[in-house]
Amino acid sequence: MLAKWLSGLMAVDLPQPRIGGAAVEMAEVRKTYITGAGEFEALKGINLTVAAGEFVAVVGKSGSGKSTLINMITGIDRPTGGEVWVAGMPVHTLNENQIAVWRGRTVGVVFQFFQLLPTLTVLENVMLPMDFCSMFDRSERPARALKLLELVGVHEQAHKLPANLSGGQQQRVAIARSLANDPPLLVADEPTGNLDSRTAAAVIDFFKELAAGGKTILMVTHDNDLARRSGRIVTVYDGQVMSDRNAENGSSV
Template identity: 85%
Template sequence: MLAKWLSGLISTDLPQPRVTAAAVELVAVRKTYITEAGDFEALKGIHLQVTAGEFVAVVGKSGSGKSTLINMITGIDRPTDGEVWVAGMPVHMLTENQIAIWRGRTVGVVFQFFQLIPTLTVLENVMLPMDFCGMYDRTKRPERARKLLDLVGVGEQAHKLPANLSGGQQQRVAIARSLANDPPLLVADEPTGNLDSRTATAVIDLFKELAASGKTIVMVTHDNDLACRSGRIVTVYDGQIMTSQSAECDNYA
């Protein structure tokens, strides 16, 4: 039954992407949540462009709308109004099944709490997105997973369970997993929130290396010092983008 369901997802047709220089483009995006206390507008007409190979840090106070913003980019949530384009694909127009397979192939997501499956080995966790999306020959998936683990510096941990790794090592595994299907875009939501400063710096260094190799990275962080090590800082306040500027720490308030 599971195999049949996965097969149905894999065969879902996706629209032909448009040719664009922007890896991410949000056009007049609004998001309103309907609650018992009344309507709450989390995003208020956001316009944002991220070019391919750019490393962008999204900062803002709790409740400012930054997590809602990246949920638009990943297709985890849908805009009430406006358009969301990622790698030329109209994410706002996709069905739920289309979003599932599109996300697996196009976006690598890195979470604050790692979200590794505890009963699977590190190697199996990294292989999982390939299995889900039917990417790469089945016999070649273990080799690709090992290479990704080597890339992030935890290759020797391949056959351990996540619980036997440190927090920093688990986050590196999570990054390797996000790269499994070679997505053009990585989206990280507070990826260093549970790490010590030294390990957090190492994770940012890895993101910078990935951006230099052509990956587009959008990272939400509450840490302004880490944000300053990205290429551009986007500041979100009360559901709007207040500033968007080069990450020059001396000029960033």
């Protein structure tokens, strides 16, 4: 059944991406949830543009809308109104199957709680996105996964189960997995929330290296010190972008 479903996904056609756009473009994006208490507007007309190769930190208090904003970009959730373009693709127009295929090829997602499959080895966890999207030749996937694990410094743990790794090591595996299909965009939602300060700083250093190499990095964080180590800080408050500034000198973007 799973193989049949994956085969069906591989047959999904995606629109041709728009050429020459930014890595991320959000235009008047709104998101309204229907709750038992009535409507709740989580995003209120967000406009945001991120160029390729930028490292952007999204900050804000709990409930400000920062995670909802990220979910619009990854296609995990759908906007109620407005447009979301990622690498030239109109994400807001895609159906569920198209989003699954597009996300697997275009966006690497790093979660706070790692989300590694406990019954798969570290190497198998990193190979999984390649298997899912049929990226790279099957015979090439183990070597590519091992190379990514070496890149994040945990290749010696390749044949262990995630439970046998420290939290910092598991997060590094999660980052390696997010890079499996060489996506142009990496989205990290509180990736350092469960790490000690030294390991968190190492993760940020690695993100900076990725951005210097051309990857676009969007990171949600509550840690202002870590945010200041990015290239740009976007502050979200009450569903709106309240400030958008250069992380180094504080000037508006």
